[in-house]
Amino acid sequence: MLADLNIKDFLNRVASNSALPGGGSVAALSAALGASLSEMVANLTIGKKGYESSYEDMKAIAKEAAEYREKLIRDIDRDSDAYNQVMAAFKLPKETEEQNRERHQAIQNGLKTAASVPLEVAKDAFNIMELAGKVIKKGNKNAATDGAVGVMMARSAALSALCNVKINLASIQDDEFVRDIEQQVKAMEKQIGKKEEEVLSFMVL
Template sequence: MLASVGLNEFLNKTASSDPVPGGGSAAALSGATAAALTEMVAKLTVGKKKYVEVEEEMKAIAEKAASLREKLMKDIDRDADSFNEVMGAFKLPKETDEEKATRSKSIQEATKKAAEVPLEVAKDAFGMMEMIEAVVVKGNASAVTDGAVAAMMARTAVLSAIYNVKINLSSIKDEAFVADLTQQVKQLEEAAVAKEQVILGKVML
């Protein structure tokens, strides 16, 4: 389980010649880091007299960010597992026509899954950007730069996950599936970049 190893071991594994963990797992880690920073800023706001009016909102944000952090940590392994499934499909026998057909179908199914996992990561990372904006604008001003970093990490998670969607789409033959995901990633990409700029524009230093 990649999510349960220490940071140094994870980075050593990433730096190795093994293709997993790769960019997809790194995207999930970026998203989890964004969630953790969001959670931290919210918690640093709770209990402060100056921010009593937003205390309940910050408690809710901290709880939701914690849930997203845990989900994205699991996605580190889900992405690696989906890649391994694709590689496993390619290793299936292909001597007979039946074997070739089975292998081709398995490759396509596994590749679709390998595209869907990072798409989910991108959606989750983008979805937390509203919370990040809230902690930047309403949260503890002493931690505003942590909120800014959360915004940048969330944007990075979205864009890097999207790249992993795109590379898998190039191998998928289902045109309707490809068209649907292509449109989704285009919208996410544009929205994440725009939202990051909005959030950073509200960072008062």
Template sequence: MIEDTSLEVFLNELASKTPTPGGGSAAAIMGGMGAALVAMVCNLTINKKAYEAVDAEMRDILQRAEVLREQLTGMMRQDIEAFDRVMSAYGLPRETEAEKAVRSQAIQSALKDATEVPLACARASAEIIALSRVVAEKGNKNVVSDAGVAVVAAYAALKSSALSVRVNTGALSDVSFATQSITELDVILDGADTAMREIYQEVVHRL
């Protein structure tokens, strides 16, 4: 599976002429890296005498970050599978009216799946941004720069996955589903730019 692939192989595949893995998988791994770095800051804060007051909070964040990391790692594969379903649907025969109808329905169904995966990635990435704020403000000062990298990675994942949502909804005939997806995406994106800048500056201030 793609999540078990070495980094070198993954990057080679990402750079190749094949359409997958692509931007969706890259967004998922960026989000996963953000979650992993949040977990790292937590692990280096927990059981430290100077940070006893936030120990319980860091443990809670660590648990959530690890769940998000697992989810996002899985989204690398899910994005590839969703894109492959779209390509397979476009490849269906379209000689007769019946075939055209089947093909159209298959394309629309596949596009919905291809929209839901990056939307889930956007949700998870936004949560990582929120978690990175806490570890940036309260985590071990010696690794606060890693909290900064975490928020930048999660922000990149969020903005990248938003592109995938928009491109897929643009080809949907189900206007209600497309509108609902974009509306949710806009809610997720609202305030993300400001949050990223604030957290980044907090990190710089603590360096």
């Protein structure tokens, strides 16, 4: 599994002439790092003198960030698995009319999965931006810049994942599915920039 590789080996795999891991897996990793930094700042706040009123909030944030981190670690491989599903569908036989129909349906199903996985990553990354904003605002001020990096990692992850959504939508023939996802993508793209500006405004330098 990609998620089990050490950092050096993962980067070497990304840099290789293989299509996997690609941008989708990297986006999931970026979001997971954003979650990890949010969790770290929360944990650095819990038990620290002067932040007693934030302990319970930070405990809740640390728990939620940990859940996102674990899910996004799985998404590193889920994204690559979705790509493999599409490639496997293209290799299906197409000698008869029935085989052509089955192959076409398998390709379309694979493309929908390949669009849905990064959409989930983008949504999770956006929520992580919110968590990071909370730790910047209420958490340990000595770690505020770590929270800010968490925001920016999550922002990059969200926008990157949406790029992968859009490239897969281009080949999907289910118009209703495409319209629904396109609307979600457009709304998120507008929200992401606003959210970044909002949460980084909590920084006190």
